[in-house]
Amino acid sequence: xxxxxxxxxxxxxxxxxxxxxxxxxxxxxxxxxxxxxxxxxxxxxxxxxxxxxxxxxxxxxxxxxxxxxxxxxxxxxxxxxxxxxxxxxxxxxxxxxxxxxxxxxxxxxxxxxxxxxxxxxxxxx
Numbered sequence: 001x002x003x004x005x006x007x008x009x010x011x012x013x014x015x016x017x018x019x020x021x022x023x024x025x026x027x028x029x030x031x032x033x034x035x036x037x038x039x040x041x042x043x044x045x046x047x048x049x050x051x052x053x054x055x056x057x058x059x060x061x062x063x064x065x066x067x068x069x070x071x072x073x074x075x076x077x078x079x080x081x082x083x084x085x086x087x088x089x090x091x092x093x094x095x096x097x098x099x100x101x102x103x104x105x106x107x108x109x110x111x112x113x114x115x116x117x118x119x120x121x122x123x124x125x
Contacts, residue, residue: 008046011063011117012053018114019050026081027066058116071100071107071123078111078121086110086118 013019020038024031030041037051048064068074075085075098085099086109095101099109107123 008049009063010049010051011059012056013050013113013115013117014053014056015115016050016052022114023050026078026083056115058112059118062110062118062120064117064119065108066119066121067124068121069124071109071121072098074121075100075109083111086112 016038020031020033023029023038023040032039032041034049037049040048040050042048066074079085079098086095087097087099088095088101092103093101094103095109099111101108106125108120109122110118110120112118
C-alpha cells in the first residue's frame with residue numbers, strides 16, 4: 001500500500017524558537033517554518049518535522065542519528081558550539097571523557113536537544 005508513498009518522520013518539542021536556534025544555528029541544518037511547526041531539511045532530500053507540544057515529554061531513545069566521517073572531529077566542533085555530550089559508565093555502556101562510545105560497532109556519541117530529546121553523531125564505517 002505505501003510502497004510508492006512519500007513519508008517523513010516527526011517529533012515534538014516544547015519550544016519551537018529554542019528548537020529553531022539549536023537545529024538551525026548550532027547544528028547548521030536548513031529549517032523551513034510551516035504554520036504547524038518546523039521542517040528540517042537533511043542531506044539527500046530527507047525531511048523531518050518538529051511540532052510544539054505543551055505537555056512534551058522528551059524521547060528516552062535516540063530520535064536522530066547524524067552520520068559523520070570523523071566522530072572525534074564532529075564531537076570537537078559541536079562541543080565548541082555548546083553541545084554537551086552524554087557521559088556513560090554503566091555496564092557495557094562506557095564513553096570516554098568527551099562522550100564517545102568505542103565499545104564495538106560504530107563509534108557513537110549522544111547528546112540532547114534543548115527539550116531533552118536524544119540525538120547522536122555516529123561515525124560512518
